[in-house]
Amino acid sequence: MEYRTDAEGITAGMLEGFFVGWPDPPSEKTHLRMLRDSSRRVLAVDRKAGRVVGFITAVSDGVLSAYIPFLEVLPEYQGAGIGRELVRRMTGELNHLYMIDVCCDDDVVPFYERFGMHRTNGMILRNYSRQSGSEEK
Numbered sequence: 001m002e003y004r005t006d007a008e009g010i011t012a013g014m015l016e017g018f019f020v021g022w023p024d025p026p027s028e029k030t031h032l033r034m035l036r037d038s039s040r041r042v043l044a045v046d047r048k049a050g051r052v053v054g055f056i057t058a059v060s061d062g063v064l065s066a067y068i069p070f071l072e073v074l075p076e077y078q079g080a081g082i083g084r085e086l087v088r089r090m091t092g093e094l095n096h097l098y099m100i101d102v103c104c105d106d107d108v109v110p111f112y113e114r115f116g117m118h119r120t121n122g123m124i125l126r127n128y129s130r131q132s133g134s135e136e137k
Contacts, residue, residue, distance in 0.1 A: 001053075001082065002045045003089055007035045010043065014051045017074050022131060030133040039066070042089045044073070044082045053077040056086040064098040087115055 012028035015035075019025035026034065035041050035055060039062070044054035054073035060066035068090065073083045094100050102112055103122050113119075 001085075002047055003085065004043050004045060005041065005089075005093065007032070007041065007043065010035065010045075010052060014045075016051065018055075018072050020075060024128070024131040026131075026133040034070075034133065040090065040093050042086050042093070044077075044086060046077070054082040054086055056090045058090055058094060058100075060094065060097065066094045066097050066100050068100065068102045083111070084114075087112075091115060 010032060012032045015028040015031045018031060035043070035057065038057035039060040040058040042056050043052050045051070046053045054071075054077060056068060056071045058066045058068050068087075071083060071086060073086070091100060100117075101122075102117065103124060104112060109119055
């Protein structure tokens with residue numbers, strides 16, 4: 001597995017299969033734009049298969065704070081430690097900051113607790129009509 005912090009050479013065709021269960025998932029083209037425009041990203045690339053198999057992104061002010069909105073590993077690659085390695089590498093990239101925040105569902109709280117993160121309260125606002133990220137809506 002190759003882990004990298006840039007999206008150079010990554011194409012939309014290498015991003016198939018993510019956002020499982022989303023009613024209106026982003027297209028591979030939108031996913032690629034998201035990766036390129038994130039403050040930081042770490043990608044897990046299976047070079048033999050020629051595809052990205054996991055990714056994590058962060059949005060940051062670069063001074064005090066960062067938010068990790070996405071961590072995904074393709075279903076057929078889950079359970080191999082890829083998600084754990086992506087979080088380890090991303091928190092390493094951000095360890096100079098005061099705070100690193102993640103909003104997550106209750107079932108994955110124990111996963112993030114392994115990295116020293118603590119449960120807290122949070123608020124979210126979702127505009128589900130924009131879930132795909134398409135500019136056409």
